[in-house]
Amino acid sequence: xxxxxxxxxxxxxxxxxxxxxxxxxxxxxxxxxxxxxxxxxxxxxxxxxxxxxxxxxxxxxxxxxxxxxxxxxxxxxxxxxxxxxxxxxxxxxxxxxxxxxxxxxxxxxxxxxxxxxxxxxxxxxxxxxxxxxxxxxxxxxxxxxxxxxxxxxxxxxxxxxxxxxxxxxxxxxxxxxxxxxxxxxxxxxxxxxxxxxxxxxxxxxxxxxxxxxxxxxxxxxxxxxxxxxxxxxxxxxxxxxxxxxxxxxxxxxxxxxxxxxxxxxxxxxxxxxxxxxxxxxxxxxxxxxxxxxxxxxxxxxxxxxxxxxxxxxxxxxxxxxxxxxxxxxxxxxxxxxxxxxxx
Amino acid sequence: xxxxxxxxxxxxxxxxxxxxxxxxxxxxxxxxxxxxxxxxxxxxxxxxxxxxxxxxxxxxxxxxxxxxxxxxxxxxxxxxxxxxxxxxxxxxxxxxxxxxxxxxxxxxxxxxxxxxxxxxxxxxxxxxxxxxxxxxxxxxxxxxxxxxxxxxxxxxxxxxxxxxxxxxxxxxxxxxxxxxxxxxxxxxxxxxxxxxxxxxxxxxxxxxxxxxxxxxxxxxxxxxxxxxxxxxxxxxxxxxxxxxxxxxxxxxxxxxxxxxxxxxxxxxxxxxxxxxxxxxxxxxxxxxxxxxxxxxxxxxxxxxxxxxxxxxxxxxxxxxxxxxxxxxxxxxxxxxxxxxxxx
Numbered sequence: 001x002x003x004x005x006x007x008x009x010x011x012x013x014x015x016x017x018x019x020x021x022x023x024x025x026x027x028x029x030x031x032x033x034x035x036x037x038x039x040x041x042x043x044x045x046x047x048x049x050x051x052x053x054x055x056x057x058x059x060x061x062x063x064x065x066x067x068x069x070x071x072x073x074x075x076x077x078x079x080x081x082x083x084x085x086x087x088x089x090x091x092x093x094x095x096x097x098x099x100x101x102x103x104x105x106x107x108x109x110x111x112x113x114x115x116x117x118x119x120x121x122x123x124x125x126x127x128x129x130x131x132x133x134x135x136x137x138x139x140x141x142x143x144x145x146x147x148x149x150x151x152x153x154x155x156x157x158x159x160x161x162x163x164x165x166x167x168x169x170x171x172x173x174x175x176x177x178x179x180x181x182x183x184x185x186x187x188x189x190x191x192x193x194x195x196x197x198x199x200x201x202x203x204x205x206x207x208x209x210x211x212x213x214x215x216x217x218x219x220x221x222x223x224x225x226x227x228x229x230x231x232x233x234x235x236x237x238x239x240x241x242x243x244x245x246x247x248x249x250x251x252x253x254x255x256x257x258x259x260x261x262x263x264x265x266x267x268x269x270x271x272x273x274x275x276x277x278x279x280x281x282x283x284x285x286x287x288x289x290x291x292x293x294x295x296x297x298x299x300x301x302x303x304x305x306x307x308x309x310x311x312x313x314x315x316x317x318x319x320x321x322x323x324x325x326x327x328x329x330x331x332x333x334x335x336x337x338x339x340x341x342x343x
Numbered sequence: 344x345x346x347x348x349x350x351x352x353x354x355x356x357x358x359x360x361x362x363x364x365x366x367x368x369x370x371x372x373x374x375x376x377x378x379x380x381x382x383x384x385x386x387x388x389x390x391x392x393x394x395x396x397x398x399x400x401x402x403x404x405x406x407x408x409x410x411x412x413x414x415x416x417x418x419x420x421x422x423x424x425x426x427x428x429x430x431x432x433x434x435x436x437x438x439x440x441x442x443x444x445x446x447x448x449x450x451x452x453x454x455x456x457x458x459x460x461x462x463x464x465x466x467x468x469x470x471x472x473x474x475x476x477x478x479x480x481x482x483x484x485x486x487x488x489x490x491x492x493x494x495x496x497x498x499x500x501x502x503x504x505x506x507x508x509x510x511x512x513x514x515x516x517x518x519x520x521x522x523x524x525x526x527x528x529x530x531x532x533x534x535x536x537x538x539x540x541x542x543x544x545x546x547x548x549x550x551x552x553x554x555x556x557x558x559x560x561x562x563x564x565x566x567x568x569x570x571x572x573x574x575x576x577x578x579x580x581x582x583x584x585x586x587x588x589x590x591x592x593x594x595x596x597x598x599x600x601x602x603x604x605x606x607x608x609x610x611x612x613x614x615x616x617x618x619x620x621x622x623x624x625x626x627x628x629x630x631x632x633x634x635x636x637x638x639x640x641x642x643x644x645x646x647x648x649x650x651x652x653x654x655x656x657x658x659x660x661x662x663x664x665x666x667x668x669x670x671x672x673x674x675x676x677x678x679x680x681x682x683x684x685x686x
Contacts, residue, residue, distance in 0.1 A: 021655070028514050158656050160511035167510035168503035170680040171371050172673070293641060295662065307662075312364070312673040313501050314665025319638065319650075322657025330515070330655040337513040 003055075004340065007041040007090040007121075009083060009112055010098030013209075014126055014153075015042075016065055017329035018096060019058050025333065033337050041090035042071055043083060045099070052076035053091060083108065084115045092116075094339065096332060097125035103217065103226060103242070106133030113149065117141045122339040126153035126328050131230040132242055148339035153331030155181060155227045156304050159320035160331070163338065165235050172312045174235045176275035179306030180299045181227040183323060184211045184218035185250050185270040190300050192258045193267065210302060220249035221270060221285040228272045228283050231306075236274070238281045246284040253287055261289045269296050272306075295319075346398070347683065350384040350433040350464075352426060352455055353441030354408055356552075357469055357496075358385075360672035361439060362401050368676065376680055384433035385414055386426060388442070395419035396434060426451065427458045435459075437682065439675060440468035446560065446569060446585070449476030456492065460484045465682040469496035469671050474573040475585055491682035496674030498524060498570045499647050502663035503674070506681065508578050515655045517578045519618035522649030523642045524570040526666060527554045527561035528593050528613040533643050535601045536610065553645060563592035564613060564628040571615045571626050574649075579617070581624045589627040596630055604632045612639050615649075638662075 006022075008015050022029075022037065029035040038055035048070040050056055056074050064071060072079070080086045087095060095116035097109050106129030113123040113130050117138065130138060131151050142149040152162050165174065180186050184205050191201035202219070205211035217223050225245040232240040250270055261268050266289040274283040290297050295317055299305045305319040320327070349365075351358050365372075365380065372378040381398035391413040393399055399417050407414060415422070423429045430438060438459035440452050449472030456466040456473050460481065473481060474494050485492040495505050508517065523529050527548050534544035545562070548554035560566050568588040575583040593613055604611050609632040617626040633640050638660055642648045648662040663670070 025514055028516075032514060159659055160507065163511035164503065164507065167681075168506035168677065170677055170684075171368055171375060172677075292635065295641065298636060298638065298641065312676075313670050314663060314667075316502055316664075317660070317662040319660040319662070320657060321659075324657075327656050333655075334511065334513055334515075338510075341513075 004035060004037045004094060005040045005090070005092040006037055006094050006096060007087060007092035007116075008039060008096050008098065009043050009087070010100070011042050011044045011047075011061070011065055011071070012098065013325040014328050014332070015096065015098045016062060017325040018098070018332050019062055021326065021329045021333055023058060029337070033340070035337065035340055040092050041086060042074070043086055044071055048072040049079045049086060050074035051079045051086065051090060084111060087112060087115045087121075088119055092121055094122045094124065094336060097123060097127060097130075098332075099127070101127050101129050103129060103222060106130045110134045110138070113138055114141065117145050117147055117149065120145060120147065122148045122150070122336075122343070124148075124150050124332055124335040124339065126151065126332060128154045128226045128230055132226055132233065135233050136239060146343065148335075148342060150335035150339055152335045153328040155230055156306065156318070156320050157323040158327035158329070158331035158334065159304070159318055160334065161231070161306065161318060162234060163334065164318065167338070169310070172310045174308060174310055176273070176309040177231060177235075177306055178271065178273040178296075180269050180296050180304050181272045181306065182218055182221075182224040182270055183302040183304060184215060185221075185224070186299065186304070187302050188219070189250065189253075189258070189268050189270070192253070192255060193262060195255075197255060198253070219251050221247045224270060224272050224285040228274055228285060232274050232281050232283055236276065236281055240281060240283060244283065246282075246286070248286045250287050264289075266291055267297055269299070271296065347378060347380045347437060348383045348433070348435040349380055349437050349439060350430060350435035350459075351382060351439050351441065352386050352430070353443070354385050354387045354390075354404070354414070355441065356668040357671050357675070358439065358441045359405060359408055360668040361441070361675050362405055364669065364672045364676055366401060372680070376683070378680065378683055383435050384429060385417070386429055387414055391415040392422045392429060393417035394422045394429065394433060427454060430455060430458045430464075431462050435464055437465045437467065437679060440466060440470060440473075442470070444470050445472050446565060449473045453477045453481070456481055457484065460488050460490055460492065463488060463490065465491045465493070465679075465686065467491075467493050467675055467678040467682065469494065469675060471497040471569045471573055475569055475576065478576050479582060489686065491678070491685060493678035493682055495678050496671040498573055499649065499661070499663050500666040501670035501672070501674035501677070502647070502661055503677065504574070504649065504661060505577060506677065507661065510681070512653070512655075515653045517651060517653055519616070519652040520574060520578075520649055521614060521616040521639075523612050523639050523647050524615045524649065525561055525564075525567040525613055526645040526647060527558060528564075528567070529642065529647070530645050531562070532593065532596075532601070532611050532613070535596070535598060536605060538598075540598060541596070562594050564590045567613060567615050567628040571617055571628060575617050575624050575626055579619065579624055583624060583626060587626065589625075589629070591629045593630050607632075609634055610640055612642070614639065
């Protein structure tokens with residue numbers, strides 16, 4: 001079987017975790033899935049790019065990245081400056097798109113993915129932007145090209161929320177869902193229950209790499225709203241933009257609110273929910289006090305959870321603990337294997 | 344596309360629920376999955392059998408079954424008395440094996456499935472017997488025939504525990520799992536927490552059709568042990584028989600035990616667990632007091648849950664509420680669609 005050639009756009013925490021996972025799973029992929037692979041191009045944000053049709057030494061690429069050195073040392077030939085040209089010049093079979101997410105436009109990831117699909121590649125991303133801003137266009141293009149546009153890690157990291165519905169729950173109709181989908185706010189609420197102030201909790205979430213330098217996207221519920229929009233768009237088949245999700249964040253919750261809930265035996269959670277209504281879908285992100293009997297009550301720290309209500313099963317919940325770049329990387333790997341299985 | 348011809352062996356609660364689901368989903372299957380189907384044979388336990396290569400009127404079959412009448416009225420031609428002959432004579436493409444489960448030998452379901460696979464059919468069952476007693480033989484035969492032997496509903500009803508690993512978590516290694524997998528005992532423990540005696544709780548579980556007339560298989564932990572053996576065999580790749588699972592049931596738990604746990608803020612659960620050890624797998628079913636922070640604490644009544652520990656994700660849990668014949672039927676339908684997708 002010929003090698004499957006890979007291009008990495010973006011080689012930060014997630015891209016590097018994927019590279020390490022690919023190396024660790026090399027034998028498993030070959031023996032269990034019949035997949036052999038090599039990386040023919042890597043483009044970083046600020047440390048250059050490399051292109052080698054004969055295969056880049058991925059361990060060396062990781063060493064360069066960890067040392068903060070330029071990838072140019074690995075380039076066997078001149079690397080096009082333009083990313084779209086680089087995608088085309090790579091001749092790869094699979095694009096891993098891991099550039100920084102742009103919530104407002106989904107760019108430049110959308111252009112990267114479109115170019116890859118047009119060139120006959122599978123396109124795989126952990127990036128929510130292209131899902132909420134271009135799902136219909138990109139999935140139709142993928143279908144027309146006989147390729148896959150997969151994005152398992154865009155919601156709940158590597159927990160297989162999209163594959164669950166695509167592969168494991170065929171012919172089922174999703175009627176509603178409810179969950180906790182934003183790790184940063186859930187960690188902040190957990191820390192506030194332990195008595196830390198809002199600002200202390202935010203600072204801690206930043207110090208362990210969970211929250212951004214500007215955490216407003218998480219705290220105001222935007223990240224959660226984007227995930228809700230992605231789930232509604234893909235799993236319910238109803239295109240929904242993040243600004244169509246009713247949204248309230250946790251920015252106005254005080255330690256007094258947290259304490260009052262605790263005294264009443266409850267906890268605050270930033271709840272994500274959506275349900276079909278007769279004309280379409282009602283989708284919301286809002287802080288809610290949940291009872292101990294609520295499946296979200298025990299979702300603590302950076303864990304996330306979603307409960308699905310369908311026309312064929314009782315409530316079905318998926319809960320993920322301890323997410324991180326390595327679990328995001330696994331979602332990308334699972335997409336890669338599933339794309340090759342289906343092609 | 345030609346019709347996919349189906350044979351039903353067993354037409355009790357689950358077989359009838361599957362028939363109703365197939366009828367309800369007829370348009371979805373055709374439009375979304377490209378599947379058209381007809382039932383060419385039905386064999387019941389005590390109400391005869393029917394065989395019609397041109398297709399049996401399934402609504403009429405349901406009406407006969409609900410009225411307790413003989414299926415013979417639907418037979419277009421002589422029906423072989425021998426079930427294996429009937430399978431071969433049906434010329435079907437898919438066998439749904441829903442005869443009563445035999446925990447000790449897995450028979451006659453194993454013979455039914457073997458015969459179907461040998462005749463080039465996919466074989467689908469909700470029956471745990473063939474999984475724990477003949478998984479290796481039947482899955483190898485299926486592979487050699489280019490067909491599928493699927494059994495999603497054998498554990499956690501229609502919740503996609505096997506498909507999750509087969510389809511959605513490729514190249515992942517399951518290291519351990521822990522869960523509540525037997526509905527009857529969990530319901531009994533829930534009722535005892537509400538103050539009912541063990542015998543009252545058993546009687547209630549029987550009255551709503553959850554517990555068998557002889558509930559010892561559930562209460563002594565055998566059903567749970569069989570499910571553990573099935574998960575270990577299939578998901579961990581380590582053949583395990585139910586009698587190799589360390590097993591204690593709930594038969595010795597008293598209302599005093601339940602009350603003492605409650606006073607300490609805990610609950611009794613019949614916990615199923617397995618973990619890889621250096622030579623193989625250690626698997627156990629045993630009553631355990633769980634804390635409120637334990638994911639099993641909130642699994643009440645007939646709900647079930649399992650938490651998976653793998654080499655690629657943090658703890659990943661699947662929780663199913665409100666199981667019943669209709670959810671078992673959905674697991675069979677999902678297997679059917681997945682078998683045709685993969686063939």
